[in-house]
Amino acid sequence: MYTIQQAAKMFNISTNKVRFYEEKGLIKPERNQNNDYRYFTEEDLIKLQSILLYRVLGLSIEDIKELLSKNTKNNYLDHFHKQWQIVNNEIHRLIQIRTSLEKIIDTIYEDTEGNKQANILKVISETNEINMLKNQWEDKWDFNSWASTYDKAVTRNIGTLGMYKNYNKILDKVFNIATSFNKQDPNILEIGVGTGNLANRFFEAGHNIVGIDQSREMLNVAKEKNPKLKVRLGEFLKIPYDNKTFDIIVSTYAFHHLDDKEKIIAIGELIRVLKDNGKIVIGDLMFENEEAKDRLFASLTKEQICEIEDEYYSSIDFLQKEFKKYNKTISYTQIDYINFIIEVI
Numbered sequence: 001m002y003t004i005q006q007a008a009k010m011f012n013i014s015t016n017k018v019r020f021y022e023e024k025g026l027i028k029p030e031r032n033q034n035n036d037y038r039y040f041t042e043e044d045l046i047k048l049q050s051i052l053l054y055r056v057l058g059l060s061i062e063d064i065k066e067l068l069s070k071n072t073k074n075n076y077l078d079h080f081h082k083q084w085q086i087v088n089n090e091i092h093r094l095i096q097i098r099t100s101l102e103k104i105i106d107t108i109y110e111d112t113e114g115n116k117q118a119n120i121l122k123v124i125s126e127t128n129e130i131n132m133l134k135n136q137w138e139d140k141w142d143f144n145s146w147a148s149t150y151d152k153a154v155t156r157n158i159g160t161l162g163m164y165k166n167y168n169k170i171l172d173k174v175f176n177i178a179t180s181f182n183k184q185d186p187n188i189l190e191i192g193v194g195t196g197n198l199a200n201r202f203f204e205a206g207h208n209i210v211g212i213d214q215s216r217e218m219l220n221v222a223k224e225k226n227p228k229l230k231v232r233l234g235e236f237l238k239i240p241y242d243n244k245t246f247d248i249i250v251s252t253y254a255f256h257h258l259d260d261k262e263k264i265i266a267i268g269e270l271i272r273v274l275k276d277n278g279k280i281v282i283g284d285l286m287f288e289n290e291e292a293k294d295r296l297f298a299s300l301t302k303e304q305i306c307e308i309e310d311e312y313y314s315s316i317d318f319l320q321k322e323f324k325k326y327n328k329t330i331s332y333t334q335i336d337y338i339n340f341i342i343e344v345i
């Protein structure tokens with residue numbers, strides 16, 4: 001048994017801090033019945049140490065309380081994923097602010113016409129719009145509830161468009177294009193990893209791959225299928241990695257969940273985390289251009305058009321234009337009437 005002073009000294013914190021955690025219900029030291037002094041058991045001390053370590057990661061008091069209350073894998077994953085997202089969002093927000101401050105400083109230095117204020121406000125409002133777009137994306141298709149049946153749905157080629165008819169062929173081809181890249185031990189990222197079908201092709205061939213997805217349930221299924229596959233929560237618009245981390249980025253059947261404005265931001269993100277001379281390979285539902293889209297729509301049923309319009313298929317023309325801004329070129333392969341693979345170098 002330890003007194004509050006001994007407990008506080010052990011971790012180099014004040015006794016007030018220990019009392020605060022008690023007040024918040026995180027620890028419940030026993031009381032001496034005679035003098036009402038607190039006494040801490042070894043178990044209390046381990047708890048106190050855990051609280052202090054969780055605080056280092058920035059976890060809130062509420063989260064720590066829930067973490068300590070249930071020693072289950074899911075409970076841990078819930079809270080650490082939540083914190084991972086909070087930290088990642090904050091990093092993205094701050095980087096965005098830093099970039100606009102840089103632009104503002106340049107604007108001030110370079111202003112010769114006395115338009116300083118207007119130019120500064122313009123930069124701020126652009127930053128604001130990007131931040132809003134980055135934070136507004138939401139999964140309106142509810143992939144969490146689709147996760148457990150996704151692989152079956154793909155095998156059955158669900159939907160009126162037959163978009164999964166060439167599913168395995170597409171994944172194989174994306175794998176082949178990506179791995180034909182002449183790089184030793186490439187660092188590979190898959191975005192929208194889903195249940196892990198593409199990532200496992202890389203994993204089984206001995207590659208170093210991490211898959212991100214915005215859906216926790218999709219990641220759970222991917223981990224059930226291959227416990228050794230590295231997966232993380234993450235979004236196209238806020239890729240949770242540093243600049244120039246990956247040699248290869250791949251994605252299948254995921255990019256069309258972003259509209260054009262979001263795609264522009266996502267392309268910026270892909271380029272940001274891609275190493276110089278890296279490669280991006282995306283298999284997805286696309287049209288070559290607006291005319292091809294119109295021709296296709298003329299041949300489809302109302303139901304099929306609705307299915308397409310529920311999502312945001314890319315036009316390759318548009319992607320070419322956007323990637324060109326980063327000096328990247330696209331080549332593409334058409335797999336069937338609606339599925340394409342683009343290779344960006």
Ligand SMILES: C[S@@+](CC[C@H](N)C(=O)[O-])C[C@H]1O[C@@H](n2cnc3c(N)ncnc32)[C@H](O)[C@@H]1O
Binds near residue numbers: 194214
């Ligand atoms: C149709 S599934 C495809 C899964 C897998 N890539 C495949 O080919 O089987 C789409 C996946 O993309 C993920 N996704 C959609 N939008 C995303 C976004 N903005 N950021 C990250 N993942 C996203 C979904 O959660 C889902 O797992």
